[in-house]
Amino acid sequence: MMADYHDPILKELFAEPLMEPADDTFVDEVMTQTRSRMFWLLASLATVALLLVLTAWVFSGPVLQFTKLLTEALTTSLFDVGDGWLAWILLPVNSVAGLLVISAKIARMTWKRIFGFKTLF
Amino acid sequence: MQQAHNYYADCPEELIVGLARTGDRKAFEDLVRRRQAWLRNLMRRLCSDATLADDLAQQVFLKAWMKIRMLKQPKAFGAWLKRMAVNVWLHYLRKNDALGKADELQAFDSVSHVSTSLGMDLDAALVTLPPSVRLCVVLSYQEGMSHGEIARITGFPLGTIKSHIRRGSQRLQELLSAYADQVARRNHDG
Structure with missing residues (x-):
């Protein structure tokens, strides 16, 4: 593969030594910000966890009811194949949940085929 | 008795990156010290504003600190940091509709x-x-x-x-x- 051409004069100019910026203040500022960033991240996680616990406690009854309904809906069979060996073989795909998973995979494959890699602009 | 981080400046970068990935702040500080001149000069060449360049360089190092655990190969730290710097710069350009x-x-x-x-x-x-x-x-x-x-x-x-x-x-x-x-x-x- 041919090397990319570079103008020799521009190469020389870019190779000129750059200014050495003083480092201590900059480094100190970065490390101070990493400390405060970690603090805010932990504080945010703790807040979210607390909210989730409170929500679960307040809405425990309706949440349990919703979970039960959702589980029943997702495990509903699409086709009646009885209770024999066929039912066991088709179990992973003969349900609403299986249909959703297969649909999501097909949609993802189609998206990748149409749009390729994710573009930045 | 000397503490281990007093010897970080003499260690190869790959080792320091490995330590930083475990959450060693002194190791990450050493990485910042090693790379700050290169990164700040790169950002200065890109945005030609020393204050903005330092601000963006700080953002890059902050992102690096938050994501360094995801870096699988310590020896790829330089290229990884450069990619992050370019992404920060592109994000800044998009925010200012300059692309x-x-x-x-x-x-x-x-x-x-x-x-x-x-x-x-x-x-x-x-x-x-x-x-x-x-x-x-x-x-x-x-x-x-x-x-x-x-x-x-x-x-x-x-x-x-x-x-x-x-x-x-x-x-x-x-x-x-x-x-x-x-x-x-x-x-x-x-």
């Missing part, structure tokens, strides 16, 4: 421009290039990256990269032609 202005070349008054070094004239000339063109030229000439590598790191199509570098190089050559003789004379004497 689409590839055709806007700013004026450069070479007669009235006074500088004390070739480096400063190069920076002044780089300012006249649109941000996306400047990015490609700096990555190509200063960082020595190939067109393919620039395409991968920026997400720009390869044809756009080549066009940007060609246009940017031509523009810089026009603006800096007065100094081309000086450089050629120095090479001849040296």
Whole structure:
């Protein structure tokens, strides 16, 4: 593969030594910000966890009811194949949940085929 | 008795990156110290504003601190940091809606421009290039990256990269032609 051409004069100019910026203040500022960033991240996680616990406690009854309904809906069979060996073989795909998973995979494959890699602009 | 982090400056970078990945703040501080000059100069070449460059460089290091555990190969730290720097710069350009202005070349008054070094004239000339063109030229000439590598790191199509570098190089050559003789004379004497 041919090397990319570079103008020799521009190469020389870019190779000129750059200014050495003083480092201590900059480094100190970065490390101070990493400390405060970690603090805010932990504080945010703790807040979210607390909210989730409170929500679960307040809405425990309706949440349990919703979970039960959702589980029943997702495990509903699409086709009646009885209770024999066929039912066991088709179990992973003969349900609403299986249909959703297969649909999501097909949609993802189609998206990748149409749009390729994710573009930045 | 000396503490271990007093010896970090003498250790290879790969080892320090490995330590930083475990959450060792002193190790990460050593990485910042090693890479800050390169990163700040890269951002200064890209945005030609020292204050903004330092601000963006800080953002890059902060992101690096938050994501360093995801870096699988310590020896790829330099390339990983560079990719992060380019992404931070592109994000800044998008926020300021500057990426689409590839055709806007700013004026450069070479007669009235006074500088004390070739480096400063190069920076002044780089300012006249649109941000996306400047990015490609700096990555190509200063960082020595190939067109393919620039395409991968920026997400720009390869044809756009080549066009940007060609246009940017031509523009810089026009603006800096007065100094081309000086450089050629120095090479001849040296």
